[in-house]
Amino acid sequence: MKQLYIILPLALILSFMVGFQDREAMTESEAMKAQAEVEEQNKEIVRDFFKAIDERNTEKLMELLPIDFSLTSPDITEFTGRVKLVHFRDAFYESFPDASHTIDELIAEGDKVAVKLHINATHEAEYEGIPATGKKVTQYGMHIMRIVDGQIKEIWVFEDVLGLMQQLGMELKPKEGEK
Protein backbone atom coordinates (compact mmCIF):
# COMPACT_ATOMS: atom_id res chain seq x y z
CA MET A 1 0.00 0.00 0.00
CA LYS A 2 2.79 2.35 0.91
CA GLN A 3 4.42 1.70 -2.44
CA LEU A 4 1.30 2.90 -4.20
CA TYR A 5 1.53 6.22 -2.42
CA ILE A 6 4.94 6.73 -3.92
CA ILE A 7 4.19 5.43 -7.37
CA LEU A 8 0.95 7.32 -7.87
CA PRO A 9 2.33 10.86 -7.54
CA LEU A 10 5.37 9.80 -9.52
CA ALA A 11 3.22 8.53 -12.35
CA LEU A 12 1.18 11.70 -12.16
CA ILE A 13 4.25 13.87 -12.42
CA LEU A 14 5.58 11.74 -15.26
CA SER A 15 2.39 11.88 -17.28
CA PHE A 16 2.17 15.60 -16.66
CA MET A 17 5.73 16.10 -17.87
CA VAL A 18 5.21 13.99 -20.97
CA GLY A 19 1.94 15.74 -21.73
CA PHE A 20 3.55 19.12 -21.30
CA GLN A 21 6.48 18.24 -23.55
CA ASP A 22 4.08 16.96 -26.14
CA ARG A 23 2.12 20.16 -26.07
CA GLU A 24 5.28 22.20 -26.37
CA ALA A 25 6.41 20.11 -29.33
CA MET A 26 2.97 20.53 -30.87
CA THR A 27 2.95 24.31 -30.64
CA GLU A 28 6.48 24.40 -32.00
CA SER A 29 5.56 22.35 -35.04
CA GLU A 30 2.38 24.38 -35.46
CA ALA A 31 4.42 27.57 -35.46
CA MET A 32 6.73 26.04 -38.04
CA LYS A 33 3.77 25.04 -40.17
CA ALA A 34 2.31 28.54 -39.93
CA GLN A 35 5.68 29.99 -40.90
CA ALA A 36 5.94 27.63 -43.88
CA GLU A 37 2.47 28.72 -44.98
CA VAL A 38 3.43 32.41 -44.82
CA GLU A 39 6.58 31.66 -46.82
CA GLU A 40 4.52 29.86 -49.50
CA GLN A 41 2.11 32.82 -49.63
CA ASN A 42 5.06 35.20 -49.96
CA LYS A 43 6.39 33.18 -52.90
CA GLU A 44 2.97 33.39 -54.54
CA ILE A 45 2.98 37.19 -54.09
CA VAL A 46 6.36 37.36 -55.85
CA ARG A 47 5.09 35.21 -58.75
CA ASP A 48 2.02 37.47 -59.03
CA PHE A 49 4.27 40.53 -59.03
CA PHE A 50 6.33 39.45 -62.05
CA LYS A 51 3.20 38.29 -63.84
CA ALA A 52 1.63 41.73 -63.27
CA ILE A 53 4.83 43.41 -64.51
CA ASP A 54 4.92 41.37 -67.72
CA GLU A 55 1.18 41.73 -68.34
CA ARG A 56 1.46 45.45 -67.56
CA ASN A 57 -1.40 44.98 -65.13
CA THR A 58 -1.06 48.22 -63.17
CA GLU A 59 -4.15 47.54 -61.09
CA LYS A 60 -2.67 44.26 -59.82
CA LEU A 61 0.67 45.99 -59.15
CA MET A 62 -1.08 48.59 -57.01
CA GLU A 63 -2.62 45.73 -55.01
CA LEU A 64 0.76 44.11 -54.47
CA LEU A 65 2.71 47.25 -53.51
CA PRO A 66 2.10 49.68 -50.63
CA ILE A 67 2.25 53.44 -51.34
CA ASP A 68 5.62 53.71 -49.59
CA PHE A 69 7.14 50.83 -51.55
CA SER A 70 10.89 51.25 -52.01
CA LEU A 71 13.43 49.90 -54.48
CA THR A 72 17.17 49.86 -53.96
CA SER A 73 19.82 48.98 -56.46
CA PRO A 74 22.88 49.59 -54.27
CA ASP A 75 24.87 52.71 -55.30
CA ILE A 76 22.87 52.99 -58.54
CA THR A 77 19.30 53.94 -57.82
CA GLU A 78 17.09 54.20 -54.80
CA PHE A 79 13.52 55.41 -54.78
CA THR A 80 10.33 55.31 -52.78
CA GLY A 81 6.87 55.19 -54.32
CA ARG A 82 5.09 52.52 -56.32
CA VAL A 83 4.15 54.96 -59.10
CA LYS A 84 7.85 55.38 -59.89
CA LEU A 85 8.13 51.64 -60.39
CA VAL A 86 5.26 51.80 -62.90
CA HIS A 87 7.06 54.60 -64.81
CA PHE A 88 10.27 52.60 -64.72
CA ARG A 89 8.46 49.51 -66.05
CA ASP A 90 6.77 51.50 -68.82
CA ALA A 91 10.09 52.99 -69.98
CA PHE A 92 11.70 49.54 -70.04
CA TYR A 93 8.82 47.95 -71.98
CA GLU A 94 8.95 50.78 -74.51
CA SER A 95 12.49 49.66 -75.40
CA PHE A 96 11.76 45.94 -74.95
CA PRO A 97 8.04 45.45 -75.70
CA ASP A 98 8.10 41.65 -75.48
CA ALA A 99 10.13 41.47 -72.23
CA SER A 100 9.22 38.56 -69.99
CA HIS A 101 10.52 37.53 -66.58
CA THR A 102 11.28 33.89 -65.82
CA ILE A 103 11.73 32.92 -62.19
CA ASP A 104 14.51 30.34 -61.87
CA GLU A 105 14.44 29.96 -58.11
CA LEU A 106 12.59 31.28 -55.07
CA ILE A 107 14.05 31.07 -51.57
CA ALA A 108 11.69 32.23 -48.84
CA GLU A 109 12.58 32.67 -45.19
CA GLY A 110 10.66 34.76 -42.66
CA ASP A 111 9.46 37.94 -44.36
CA LYS A 112 12.02 37.75 -47.19
CA VAL A 113 12.04 36.10 -50.58
CA ALA A 114 15.16 35.84 -52.73
CA VAL A 115 14.39 35.55 -56.45
CA LYS A 116 16.83 34.26 -59.05
CA LEU A 117 15.51 35.21 -62.46
CA HIS A 118 16.20 36.13 -66.04
CA ILE A 119 14.52 38.44 -68.51
CA ASN A 120 14.16 37.58 -72.19
CA ALA A 121 13.49 40.55 -74.46
CA THR A 122 13.89 41.99 -77.93
CA HIS A 123 15.50 45.43 -78.25
CA GLU A 124 12.99 47.29 -80.42
CA ALA A 125 13.44 50.93 -79.42
CA GLU A 126 16.17 53.22 -78.01
CA TYR A 127 17.55 52.13 -74.62
CA GLU A 128 20.14 54.09 -72.59
CA GLY A 129 21.11 55.96 -75.74
CA ILE A 130 21.44 52.79 -77.84
CA PRO A 131 19.17 52.85 -80.89
CA ALA A 132 17.03 49.76 -81.59
CA THR A 133 19.16 46.79 -82.61
CA GLY A 134 16.42 44.16 -82.97
CA LYS A 135 18.62 41.88 -80.87
CA LYS A 136 17.21 39.22 -78.57
CA VAL A 137 18.80 39.56 -75.13
CA THR A 138 18.80 37.74 -71.81
CA GLN A 139 19.58 39.52 -68.57
CA TYR A 140 20.29 37.60 -65.37
CA GLY A 141 19.72 38.93 -61.90
CA MET A 142 18.69 38.48 -58.33
CA HIS A 143 16.06 40.35 -56.36
CA ILE A 144 15.50 40.27 -52.63
CA MET A 145 12.03 41.25 -51.49
CA ARG A 146 10.61 41.98 -48.06
CA ILE A 147 6.94 41.24 -47.70
CA VAL A 148 4.77 42.95 -45.11
CA ASP A 149 1.02 42.28 -44.70
CA GLY A 150 0.72 40.57 -48.07
CA GLN A 151 2.46 43.35 -49.99
CA ILE A 152 5.98 43.82 -51.30
CA LYS A 153 7.39 46.59 -49.13
CA GLU A 154 10.99 46.62 -50.33
CA ILE A 155 12.99 45.27 -53.25
CA TRP A 156 16.76 45.10 -53.62
CA VAL A 157 17.88 44.55 -57.20
CA PHE A 158 21.17 43.07 -58.39
CA GLU A 159 21.53 42.77 -62.14
CA ASP A 160 24.28 42.17 -64.65
CA VAL A 161 23.88 45.43 -66.59
CA LEU A 162 27.22 44.93 -68.36
CA GLY A 163 26.06 41.60 -69.77
CA LEU A 164 22.95 43.30 -71.19
CA MET A 165 24.96 46.18 -72.68
CA GLN A 166 27.40 43.78 -74.32
CA GLN A 167 24.52 41.85 -75.86
CA LEU A 168 23.34 45.18 -77.31
CA GLY A 169 26.74 45.49 -78.98
CA MET A 170 28.40 47.89 -76.52
CA GLU A 171 32.06 47.39 -75.66
CA LEU A 172 34.02 48.00 -72.49
CA LYS A 173 37.01 50.32 -73.05
CA PRO A 174 39.51 51.96 -70.73
CA LYS A 175 38.77 55.70 -70.57
CA GLU A 176 41.09 57.83 -72.69
CA GLY A 177 43.69 59.69 -70.71
CA GLU A 178 43.35 57.45 -67.68
CA LYS A 179 46.17 55.13 -68.58
Next chain:
Amino acid sequence: MIIPLVILLCFTFGCQKQAEEVITEEEAKAIHNLYVEARNTVNLDLLDEIYAEDVVVHDCSAPEDIIGLDALKQYYSNNHRALPDLHMTIDDMIVKGDRTVTVWTLSGTNTGPLHTHLGDMPATGNKVHFSGVAIDRFDEGKIVEEWVYFNVLQLMQQLGFTIVPPQPPEPQEEKK
Protein backbone atom coordinates in the same frame (compact mmCIF):
# COMPACT_ATOMS: atom_id res chain seq x y z
CA MET B 1 5.08 -6.94 -43.22
CA ILE B 2 5.08 -4.11 -40.73
CA ILE B 3 8.80 -3.93 -40.14
CA PRO B 4 9.82 -3.03 -43.72
CA LEU B 5 7.01 -0.49 -43.76
CA VAL B 6 8.28 1.09 -40.57
CA ILE B 7 11.82 1.15 -41.93
CA LEU B 8 10.61 2.73 -45.14
CA LEU B 9 8.64 5.32 -43.21
CA CYS B 10 11.60 6.14 -40.98
CA PHE B 11 13.78 6.45 -44.03
CA THR B 12 11.48 8.82 -45.92
CA PHE B 13 10.92 10.84 -42.80
CA GLY B 14 14.65 11.01 -42.15
CA CYS B 15 15.29 12.13 -45.72
CA GLN B 16 12.60 14.78 -45.56
CA LYS B 17 14.05 16.24 -42.45
CA GLN B 18 17.48 16.39 -44.00
CA ALA B 19 16.14 18.19 -47.06
CA GLU B 20 14.43 20.73 -44.87
CA GLU B 21 17.43 21.81 -42.87
CA VAL B 22 20.86 20.98 -44.20
CA ILE B 23 22.42 24.04 -42.66
CA THR B 24 21.36 25.86 -39.52
CA GLU B 25 21.35 29.62 -39.04
CA GLU B 26 24.30 29.35 -36.62
CA GLU B 27 26.35 27.22 -39.00
CA ALA B 28 25.63 29.61 -41.86
CA LYS B 29 26.71 32.59 -39.78
CA ALA B 30 29.93 30.86 -38.73
CA ILE B 31 30.79 29.89 -42.31
CA HIS B 32 30.13 33.33 -43.75
CA ASN B 33 32.06 35.01 -40.94
CA LEU B 34 34.99 32.75 -41.74
CA TYR B 35 34.63 33.66 -45.43
CA VAL B 36 34.79 37.39 -44.60
CA GLU B 37 37.87 36.74 -42.45
CA ALA B 38 39.53 34.79 -45.30
CA ARG B 39 38.97 37.68 -47.70
CA ASN B 40 39.72 40.58 -45.34
CA THR B 41 42.94 39.04 -44.04
CA VAL B 42 43.84 37.54 -47.44
CA ASN B 43 44.13 34.14 -45.79
CA LEU B 44 42.72 32.13 -48.67
CA ASP B 45 43.63 28.78 -47.08
CA LEU B 46 40.69 29.33 -44.73
CA LEU B 47 38.49 28.72 -47.78
CA ASP B 48 39.39 25.00 -47.54
CA GLU B 49 36.97 24.78 -44.62
CA ILE B 50 34.19 26.54 -46.53
CA TYR B 51 34.17 25.20 -50.10
CA ALA B 52 34.13 21.66 -51.42
CA GLU B 53 37.16 20.87 -53.56
CA ASP B 54 35.00 20.48 -56.69
CA VAL B 55 32.86 23.58 -56.07
CA VAL B 56 31.33 25.29 -59.11
CA VAL B 57 30.93 29.09 -59.01
CA HIS B 58 28.75 30.96 -61.51
CA ASP B 59 29.94 34.56 -61.21
CA CYS B 60 28.55 37.09 -63.68
CA SER B 61 31.91 38.93 -63.66
CA ALA B 62 33.81 35.80 -64.74
CA PRO B 63 33.61 34.89 -68.43
CA GLU B 64 33.22 31.19 -67.58
CA ASP B 65 32.17 29.12 -64.59
CA ILE B 66 34.91 28.80 -61.99
CA ILE B 67 35.38 25.07 -61.41
CA GLY B 68 37.22 23.81 -58.36
CA LEU B 69 38.53 25.42 -55.19
CA ASP B 70 42.00 25.98 -56.69
CA ALA B 71 40.53 27.96 -59.58
CA LEU B 72 38.43 29.97 -57.12
CA LYS B 73 41.51 30.81 -55.03
CA GLN B 74 43.32 31.92 -58.21
CA TYR B 75 40.35 34.14 -59.10
CA TYR B 76 40.36 35.68 -55.61
CA SER B 77 44.15 36.16 -55.75
CA ASN B 78 43.66 38.29 -58.88
CA ASN B 79 41.06 40.37 -57.03
CA HIS B 80 43.41 40.88 -54.09
CA ARG B 81 46.30 41.81 -56.41
CA ALA B 82 44.16 44.58 -57.96
CA LEU B 83 42.65 45.66 -54.62
CA PRO B 84 45.22 44.88 -51.90
CA ASP B 85 43.13 46.70 -49.23
CA LEU B 86 39.95 44.82 -50.22
CA HIS B 87 37.38 44.91 -47.44
CA MET B 88 34.17 42.97 -47.36
CA THR B 89 31.05 43.00 -45.18
CA ILE B 90 27.94 40.86 -45.14
CA ASP B 91 24.84 43.02 -44.90
CA ASP B 92 22.00 40.50 -44.96
CA MET B 93 21.52 36.74 -44.89
CA ILE B 94 18.73 34.29 -45.66
CA VAL B 95 19.15 30.65 -44.61
CA LYS B 96 16.77 28.05 -46.00
CA GLY B 97 17.13 24.31 -46.52
CA ASP B 98 20.48 23.66 -48.19
CA ARG B 99 20.91 27.26 -49.32
CA THR B 100 22.03 30.61 -48.01
CA VAL B 101 21.57 33.98 -49.67
CA THR B 102 23.99 36.70 -48.63
CA VAL B 103 24.06 40.37 -49.57
CA TRP B 104 27.58 41.74 -49.39
CA THR B 105 29.47 44.99 -49.93
CA LEU B 106 33.04 45.10 -51.16
CA SER B 107 35.33 48.11 -51.14
CA GLY B 108 38.98 48.71 -51.94
CA THR B 109 41.57 50.78 -53.77
CA ASN B 110 42.92 49.73 -57.15
CA THR B 111 46.65 49.96 -56.39
CA GLY B 112 47.66 46.78 -58.23
CA PRO B 113 47.28 45.45 -61.78
CA LEU B 114 43.80 44.34 -62.77
CA HIS B 115 43.39 41.08 -64.67
CA THR B 116 40.75 41.51 -67.43
CA HIS B 117 39.80 39.92 -70.74
CA LEU B 118 41.72 42.80 -72.39
CA GLY B 119 44.87 41.74 -70.53
CA ASP B 120 46.39 43.20 -67.34
CA MET B 121 45.42 46.83 -66.77
CA PRO B 122 47.76 49.08 -64.78
CA ALA B 123 46.64 50.33 -61.35
CA THR B 124 44.42 53.43 -61.45
CA GLY B 125 44.41 54.37 -57.77
CA ASN B 126 40.61 54.48 -58.04
CA LYS B 127 38.43 53.50 -55.12
CA VAL B 128 35.70 50.92 -55.66
CA HIS B 129 32.58 50.27 -53.61
CA PHE B 130 29.87 47.91 -54.74
CA SER B 131 27.30 45.42 -53.45
CA GLY B 132 26.13 42.09 -54.71
CA VAL B 133 24.41 38.92 -53.71
CA ALA B 134 25.45 35.28 -53.57
CA ILE B 135 23.44 32.08 -53.35
CA ASP B 136 25.33 29.16 -51.86
CA ARG B 137 24.25 25.53 -52.00
CA PHE B 138 25.61 23.36 -49.19
CA ASP B 139 26.28 19.67 -49.00
CA GLU B 140 27.87 17.98 -45.99
CA GLY B 141 28.69 21.33 -44.42
CA LYS B 142 30.51 22.81 -47.41
CA ILE B 143 29.56 25.01 -50.34
CA VAL B 144 29.28 22.91 -53.49
CA GLU B 145 27.75 25.50 -55.81
CA GLU B 146 27.56 29.29 -55.80
CA TRP B 147 25.82 31.96 -57.91
CA VAL B 148 27.09 35.54 -57.70
CA TYR B 149 25.29 38.60 -59.04
CA PHE B 150 26.34 42.23 -59.01
CA ASN B 151 26.48 45.20 -61.33
CA VAL B 152 29.79 44.52 -63.07
CA LEU B 153 29.38 47.64 -65.23
CA GLN B 154 29.35 49.82 -62.13
CA LEU B 155 32.57 48.18 -60.87
CA MET B 156 34.29 48.59 -64.25
CA GLN B 157 33.24 52.25 -64.39
CA GLN B 158 34.73 52.78 -60.94
CA LEU B 159 37.91 51.19 -62.29
CA GLY B 160 38.07 53.77 -65.07
CA PHE B 161 36.34 51.91 -67.87
CA THR B 162 33.59 53.25 -70.05
CA ILE B 163 31.04 51.59 -72.27
CA VAL B 164 31.03 52.59 -75.93
CA PRO B 165 29.35 51.57 -79.18
CA PRO B 166 31.44 49.16 -81.27
CA GLN B 167 34.48 50.94 -82.71
CA PRO B 168 35.27 50.50 -86.40
CA PRO B 169 38.51 48.52 -86.72
CA GLU B 170 41.50 50.83 -87.00
CA PRO B 171 42.73 51.15 -90.58
CA GLN B 172 46.18 49.80 -89.74
CA GLU B 173 46.89 48.37 -93.18
CA GLU B 174 46.62 51.75 -94.90
CA LYS B 175 49.44 53.11 -92.76
CA LYS B 176 51.90 50.65 -94.19
